[in-house]
Amino acid sequence: VVESDPRMSRWTLSTNQFGRDWEFSWLARNLPPVKNNKIHWVSERGSASLGVEIQNRGQIKFARLSPSSCRIQLIISYEVPDVLVPFANALTPLVEGIIGKDMERFREYVLAQEQQKAAAATAGKVA
Secondary structure (H helix, E strand, C coil): CCCCCCCCCEEEEEEEECCCEEEEEEEEEEEEEEECEEEEEECCCCCCCCCCCCCEEEEEEEEEEEECCEEEEEEEEEEHHHHHHHHHHHHHHHHHHHHHHHHHHHHHHHHHHHHHHHHHHHHHHHH
């Protein structure tokens, strides 16, 4: 979320492919969240780095499975710019792989946060 304007967020796609680091970023307008259920956004035209505009929109849905777990579903739609159309079939698995790794890192982050909370709660009870 952009600190100066919480209605906006900056998204970054980073990867190392073909022996080189690549980074692409853009601004998105945050749409009103559905509390404990969904966050969603739509990219802002003219905000992309590298001079390549990839219009996109997405949503992350949360579904409670139990008091201590939930399912997360990520849906992203994007328009491949004309200049990248010849590479679209090759780019799709690449982008899916990057996003899959990001989702796994997010899972690890959430689990680490839960462990820290549990450790702090246990330490508070022992003291």
